[in-house]
Amino acid sequence: MEERDLGGSGLRVPVVGMGTWNTFDVRGPRDEAARRRVVDVALEHGARFFDSSPMYGEAERVLGAALEGRREAALVATKVWASSAAEGREQVRQALGWFGGRVDLYQVHNLLAWREQLELLEGLRDEGVVGAVGATHYSPGAFDELEALMRTGRIAAVQVPYSPWEREAERRILPLAEEFGLGVVVMRPFAERGLLRRPPDPADLAPLEPFGVRTWPQALLKWILSDPRCHVAIPATSSPEHMAENAAAGVPPWLGPEERDLVARLAGR
Numbered sequence: 001m002e003e004r005d006l007g008g009s010g011l012r013v014p015v016v017g018m019g020t021w022n023t024f025d026v027r028g029p030r031d032e033a034a035r036r037r038v039v040d041v042a043l044e045h046g047a048r049f050f051d052s053s054p055m056y057g058e059a060e061r062v063l064g065a066a067l068e069g070r071r072e073a074a075l076v077a078t079k080v081w082a083s084s085a086a087e088g089r090e091q092v093r094q095a096l097g098w099f100g101g102r103v104d105l106y107q108v109h110n111l112l113a114w115r116e117q118l119e120l121l122e123g124l125r126d127e128g129v130v131g132a133v134g135a136t137h138y139s140p141g142a143f144d145e146l147e148a149l150m151r152t153g154r155i156a157a158v159q160v161p162y163s164p165w166e167r168e169a170e171r172r173i174l175p176l177a178e179e180f181g182l183g184v185v186v187m188r189p190f191a192e193r194g195l196l197r198r199p200p201d202p203a204d205l206a207p208l209e210p211f212g213v214r215t216w217p218q219a220l221l222k223w224i225l226s227d228p229r230c231h232v233a234i235p236a237t238s239s240p241e242h243m244a245e246n247a248a249a250g251v252p253p254w255l256g257p258e259e260r261d262l263v264a265r266l267a268g269r
Contacts, residue, residue: 001046001250004231007183009132009156011104013075015225016250017049018042018243019187019236025057032062034238039066041240043073045247051159051185051234053079053109054091064098071100077159077185079109079136080117088117096129105185107134107159111145118154132156138187140168150176157183157231162224164267165191174229186224186233195220200266207262211253216266217242221249223263226256 001014024035042048050067052060060078067074076099082088095103106121108114114135124130134157137146149155150173158177160169166188177184190196199216213219217235224233235246255263 001247002252004228005183006105006132006185006231007156007177008181009105009134009183011075011132011183013049013183013232014046014250015230015232016047016221016247017051017075017077017185017232017234018047018246019234020050020052020059020063021056021236023236023238024052024059024062026062027058032065035062036066037240038238038243039063041243042247043070045244047243047247047250048073049075049077049232049234051077051187053081054095055079055081055109060095060098064095064100067099071102075104076102077105077107077134078103079107080121081109081112082117083113085113085116085120088113088120092120092124102129102131104131105134105157106130106132107136107157110137111135111142111149114149122154132183134158134183134185136160136185136187140166140172143168143172147172147176150180150182153180155182157185159185159187161188161191162186162230163189163191163195163220164223164264165195170227174227178229183231184229186230189221189224189233189235190217195267204266208255208259211255211259212248212251214248215245217245218249219263219266221246222255223260225250226254226260
């Protein structure tokens with residue numbers, strides 16, 4: 001799988017990783033073992049970037065358990081999602097415990113109390129327990145604030161939604177990230193599964209076969225990753241088979257403008 005430098009973070013990341021929203025919020029030995037199998041497959045296929053958050057219920061804990069004994073093989077991104085500095089410190093304490101005392105990319109989730117939390121994360125980065133600091137937001141309505149933060153030089157990466165259905169980042173965030181040398185983590189590559197509900201006929205994907213595309217999810221991931229300003233896409237899944245399918249989209253060659261236009265048309269955009 002291709003890897004890209006995540007902006008000025010010093011992290012070299014695979015272009016396909018894995019999110020944990022909804023899918024890793026589980027309890028019990030059977031469900032947690034099933035999630036470990038998904039992590040097994042991700043690592044086997046080079047998709048070693050894992051993103052989580054305290055907003056995702058049990059996901060951080062379950063991911064940490066799935067990485068037990070092989071934490072060094074993974075890059076972990078998680079988030080602070082807290083309205084106070086004290087709550088943020090407690091979230092960090094728990095996450096560092098689950099992830100072997102280190103988080104590779106620590107993000108302020110949805111810009112919540114970002115001034116307080118950014119100061120906390122910068123201190124942890126300076127101590128060496130955090131590799132890089134970033135910020136996220138799911139809504140284009142918050143992009144003004146996110147852009148202002150990007151211009152401060154205090155973060156190394158941003159995480160935003162981007163897909164053929166959600167293209168505001170293409171107009172605003174991607175150019176600014178390129179200008180300031182910031183990494184871009186792409187959430188919601190399938191538009192919260194909306195893009196998967198009515199996939200195109202497999203015959204319509206035939207022009208994409210020379211690019212290694214065999215399925216509609218792979219076409220959507222290739223569409224994103226063919227923009228070199230996007231460093232890693234993080235589709236969430238609880239299926240080992242889907243994890244392997246997603247990872248296969250992280251191998252060049254990348255789509256050209258005509259192929260990207262085809263994917264957008266097939267997506268109805």
